Amino acid sequence: MTSIAWTRRRTAFARFWQEYRRHRAGVVGALILLVAVVIALVTPFVVDASIMDVTKAVTSDQFHPPSATYPLGTDESGRSILSMVMWGSRISLLVGFLSALLSMVIGTVVGIAAGHFRGWASAVLMRITDWFLVLPSLVLALVLSSILGGSTMTIVVAIGVTSWASTARLIRSQTLAVEARPYIERSKALGAGHWHVMTKHILPNVAPLVLANTTLAVASAIVTESTLAFLGASSGSVSWGSLLRGSYDWGAVNQGAWWYILTPGLCIVAVVLAFTLCGRALEVVLNPRLRGVTR
Template sequence: MTQHAAGAAVPKRYNPRLEMYKGIWRRLRKNKSAVIGGGIVIFFILLAIFGPMLTPIDPNATDITNKNQPPSADHWFGTDNYGRDMFTRIIHGAKLTLIVGFLSVMIGGVVGVIFGIVAGYYGGWVDTIIMRIMDVLLAFPGILLALAIVSVLGGSLTNMIIAIGIFSVPAFARIVRGSALSVRKLEYIDAMKALGASDLRIIFKHILPNVTSPIIVQATLRIATAVLTASGLSFLGLGAQPPAPEWGAMLSAGRTFMHDSPHMVLIPGIMIVIVVLAFNIFGDGLRDALDPKMNK
């Protein structure tokens, strides 16, 4: 009997977390548009990391004799009004654009998640004060709030990241608060309190893991908004300053020559549209994949 048991195949141990990830991947893979969007996002991330290795040209190197040249074999995306290679500047600009998008959303996400969890978990006057502050921030359109903050702090890449991060805080706070309110009413949270668990342990060990999915989805969608806002601020001269190869700044510089050299406007504009659209499509697909109601 013992030998038979030893020779029998040992059943694989069920791992609920692994099965959950597999289910998310299966649902995400079925969404073709989300897969395409995710592929484009990964492409631009890799381009931002390894792209500068593809071209030895300095993105700020000028060549007045070749200014405003259309796309050609020597300059795939043409040159700008200073003779700078547009292809090189687009590649280096991808790094700046994604850095602004990720860092600003990271700042807004961390601060917003803290405010949202504290408001949802404690409730009462704490919830009232925090959410009224969030309501004041939400009363302003995002681009106008970022514009006001950058106007006070001064135009620079760092200040632009801070401004976009600040106007991203309310979106995270409201989503996390709603999830925290529903989770804190569950019976096992009351059981943890009865067992003497501290508030920090309950928040970080039991509430935060349950609100991770909406945070991830919101962060993905928010990066698209951050990229668009950053490009708008740079276009207005309040973001990345020349000669930084930021796509919004390139778009602003090219508008003067858009009739004679339309590539100076079209190429950075198309890059912005592709990145924003990719993050939005991928975020929508990720939201569907992480939705518990779609579990089979």
């Protein structure tokens, strides 16, 4: 039975990849993400962490333009922008992945529960969801990060608990559609409980939507983290957002240090665009009704 299951999984993955690679934009996005993840993983092995220590920086090379020694120039303390960007990718991607995962878990649980249960339970869950929807998520995340402290996990929690409401709405609507199918009624008639219906029937049907939405949530989380870091709610670690904040604080524009602003900004744009391309491609691949859309 185990070999049969693995064979089915390999076959399903082969079909998925065959369909996914037809979407050139999705493949390009996946390649960009692969490069970003590899850079984040290998950075500790190729770049010494002491490069981020301002006390060890070469102060005579402040705002040094791109050159053979500094391919992407230096910052106000003489630190290499290339090295800072490489280290910053670790925090930006980590916060993006973890906060999106937290947001998806909360949104999926609330959405499935609100769609499956009826009456007061569904009403209470949806009123809570509506409350989070009308609140400005960025302001709420800024307040939470300020109250809870400035650690990386605090930023993850602040973004995750303020961005799940739209996912809950989306999953609830899909859950209602699944609940209306005849086999759900047959399952209930045969004695299936709430847990069985939600985990064995509803969750597998909404999982593709959750997967596609997660990639878009990661992109949104990276932008939110960069915004929070730029506004001063930083974890204290180097990230792309904190680099933009540093360029603003030290007047990189007035100094003509365009590389200080452009490099982390382009990194954010490239990774967010890559996640968006992957999310759109996944949405088309996993939704049979969209496979006929012109690519």
